[in-house]
Amino acid sequence: MSLPWDAGLQWRTALVSAETDFLAVDREFIAHRVLRVYTEDVESDLIDHYIRAATAFVERRRGEHIAPKTLTLTADGFPTGAFEFVDGPVREVESVVYLDGEGTETTFDNVSPHTWIFVPAGRVRRATLQPAYGEAWPVARAQPDAVVVTFVGRMQEVKGFHVFLKAVERALDRFKSLYVIAVGPEPEDSKRETTYSLRREIRQKLRAGGAYVEHPAVPHAQLAGILKMTDIVLVPSLNEPQGMVMLESMACGCITISSNREGIKESVEHGKTGFLLDHPDNPDEALAQLEDVIGRLDSLASLRHAAREAAMTRFDWNVVTARLEKIYLDLLGGARAT
Numbered sequence: 001m002s003l004p005w006d007a008g009l010q011w012r013t014a015l016v017s018a019e020t021d022f023l024a025v026d027r028e029f030i031a032h033r034v035l036r037v038y039t040e041d042v043e044s045d046l047i048d049h050y051i052r053a054a055t056a057f058v059e060r061r062r063g064e065h066i067a068p069k070t071l072t073l074t075a076d077g078f079p080t081g082a083f084e085f086v087d088g089p090v091r092e093v094e095s096v097v098y099l100d101g102e103g104t105e106t107t108f109d110n111v112s113p114h115t116w117i118f119v120p121a122g123r124v125r126r127a128t129l130q131p132a133y134g135e136a137w138p139v140a141r142a143q144p145d146a147v148v149v150t151f152v153g154r155m156q157e158v159k160g161f162h163v164f165l166k167a168v169e170r171a172l173d174r175f176k177s178l179y180v181i182a183v184g185p186e187p188e189d190s191k192r193e194t195t196y197s198l199r200r201e202i203r204q205k206l207r208a209g210g211a212y213v214e215h216p217a218v219p220h221a222q223l224a225g226i227l228k229m230t231d232i233v234l235v236p237s238l239n240e241p242q243g244m245v246m247l248e249s250m251a252c253g254c255i256t257i258s259s260n261r262e263g264i265k266e267s268v269e270h271g272k273t274g275f276l277l278d279h280p281d282n283p284d285e286a287l288a289q290l291e292d293v294i295g296r297l298d299s300l301a302s303l304r305h306a307a308r309e310a311a312m313t314r315f316d317w318n319v320v321t322a323r324l325e326k327i328y329l330d331l332l333g334g335a336r337a338t
Helices: 027-034 044-062 161-174 188-192 196-209 220-228 244-251 283-295 301-314 317-337
Strands: 007-012 070-075 092-099 105-108 116-119 128-131 147-152 178-183 212-215 232-234 255-259 275-277
Touching (some): 147 161, 147 220, 147 244, 161 178, 161 232, 161 283, 178 220, 196 212, 220 244, 244 255, 244 301, 255 283, 255 301
Parallel strands (some): 147 178, 178 212, 232 255
Antiparallel strands (some): 007 070, 007 092, 092 105, 116 128
16 A cells, blocks of 8 residues: 555645635625524624634535635545546645655645646536646555554544543554554544643654644545455544544455444454453553554455445444334234233
8 A cells, every 4th residue: 555645635625716705705794695694693703603604514515615725635646547536626736645665755836737738627527637748647656565544533532532542552662664644523622631742742752753733624535445445443432422534444454443332243253353441441452453453454354345244234224224114014003902
């Protein structure tokens, strides 16, 4: 597997960079006419919060961005054909960043039509980027033995983010081909947690080492892309009623390491479809399990297959709906019989 951030693309969902400050564009008009709130009655910061929340809600429902913003796409390396932008709609590509064959970061700030062919998103097509005729993708550094470990969830104590950071920090000292990704929001109240300072310190150290990247909350299509480049998902949650992240991880063929708690143990079968930590608040246990999996990664292909099979056959929405329907019908039948 090549490095997950060998190739990076920064793109913009609007043509005019000055429009990126969405909240500066007729904020009062949006507040008055759309949200029905007024600056003289509500604090300005609260109105901005309302607008962001409404924008995020609409974007989730539409599956596309409606406010101009700059986004980043990371990939294992350059594709054989064209890059397809799942997120969007994409109107402009600003730069292409990659690590060359010697590991030096190289940036193309000007995506020239003489070098690249960019096709903007249309009503029914996604935007694409590919080399121009007679050109080719640059040669990017590859590392076939790289192992990618990913955390998905809110970056706070209840999700075991501090345990994750402690475990991967120590694992990186031993495994030089290890790369770490963290995906998820960091709620404002997480800054009041006792482990916040420690988490910040470890994150700064990992970023400086160059083998750690973070993404905020991303759309499901983009999350699936991250999980497909991931080998191991480590989420040592301290409290988890269901564990959708574990199911998504299993469905993408990742090896899941999580907690022997609540709904997680109903989804993950230890040693058969993943691995469960009896003491998820213990970084030593998390590290030991992580090192064990990395050490025999090549021999766990059958576990990956079993995990994906379990996620698709037991937790697919069609299967769950049919099972729930049968329960209701059985209950109704029993009520009629009595």
